Amino acid sequence: MRVRAMRPTLSRRVAAPLSILLVLLGGCATDDTPTAGASAAPVTVTNCGTPVAVAAPPKRAVTLNQPATEIMLALGLGDRLAGTAYLDDAILPEHAATYASIPVLSEKYPSKEALLDAEPDFVYASFHSAFGDEGVGDRAALAGLGIGTYLSPAGCPKQHRPATLTVDDVFAEIRDVAAVFGVPERAEKLIADQRARITAAAARLDGAGQVSVLWWDAGTDAPSVGACCGSPNMIMSAAGVRNTFGDLAGSWADTSWETAIERNPDVIVLVDASWDAAAAKKAFLTQHPTLKNLPAVAGQRFVVIPFSSTSAGVRVVQGIETLAEGVVQLPGADR
Incomplete structure (x- = not known):
């Protein structure tokens, strides 16, 4: 059982006008x-x-x-x-x-x-x-x-x-x-430590700027993908790859599988969360009658990134490292 230290009886709290500070x-x-x-x-x-x-x-x-x-x-x-x-x-x-x-x-x-x-x-x-x-x-x-x-x-x-x-x-x-x-x-x-790690991760993908990555966060009917301006795009940009849906507004955006097929990404990021496992996403793609023929799916070019590494915080560097290392290790990625 954890015991919380008691606040000393002389402690005081003072609030200033809310509209100011x-x-x-x-x-x-x-x-x-x-x-x-x-x-x-x-x-x-x-x-x-x-x-x-x-x-x-x-x-x-x-x-x-x-x-x-x-x-x-x-x-x-x-x-x-x-x-x-x-x-x-x-x-x-x-x-x-x-x-x-x-x-x-x-x-x-x-x-x-x-x-x-x-x-x-x-x-x-x-x-x-x-x-x-x-x-x-x-x-x-x-x-x-x-x-x-x-x-x-x-x-x-x-x-x-x-x-x-x-x-x-x-x-x-x-x-x-x-x-x-x-x-x-x-x-x-x-x-300084995190910058050094990011630089090293990006160096793994030197010259990979044309590798297109579809960041799939959630949703099967209308997939929610990493768009132009949030954490997914931040991680992809820092790693040095191209966001397949970087032209869409917002942090995440709903799109269609038809559009994903047209854009033909080199790599698909599967976000892994306890409420939406990457394994289930992979099964959906590989068993779908149309999507299974998408080259990235047929070639098993998936990178799994934990949800906790996709939110702004100290784990972002892990997301960048995981993406960079994952792309380097994948077969057939256009590097």
Whole structure:
């Protein structure tokens, strides 16, 4: 059984006007030792068009969604987590021991009551749904309770979302989070490591820019494919391959199998999720009376990428590496 540390009785929370900024003072009156090397200087970052200010680094944060949790762990901030929720996959092995020490508030999103019971001073989420009706409530309401919030830029409302998501947007998120928690130097070290891995992965596909990849996320009647501007396209662009449906608007888009056949991709990415397994996708394609004759299907030119590696976060580099290595290993890809 995990025991949550009690909040000192002198801690205070103060909220600023919601239309201006979200101010966090959580933990200012505690005697807890901050993470080694953390800066206590006030910080303001702009998130989804809203300034988010912290007077001091949060000490009792809660993460919602796997990418947010793993960014915190990759920055060595597990000791700042009062709780976490909503994984899509097993936590990265290198962070498993730290994760095991953090209270899990819910398998999916916790109720607002369960969230408040954890006495958070900050909530960090990856997907817009976390602050919606099925999540813990909107950000303004949490700000009214003195709880700061941050949402991954990839999950921001459309008007504040990056027009075309890139790995630099993921790195900007890592920098924001590190700044809020007073450890900016850790962000630079993590980003340098990830850039090096991405460069090495892309080098595996040097000259493969004409390899076309159909990114199939879900759907059999009208397949949902990676379009111009979200995580799938980000991963394909970073790996150095061509997105078969890069002309479609949005992060993902519904298309038709007839169009897929016309475009004749060299490779098909099968996203693997617990609710929509890659094996089932492969069986559908190979048993379909028409699709089984598509050269990529007939030639078994599939690359399987876990869903957890397709969301903006530290696993994006794994998605890039998996795609690059998969294409290199496939028979008959036009490299």
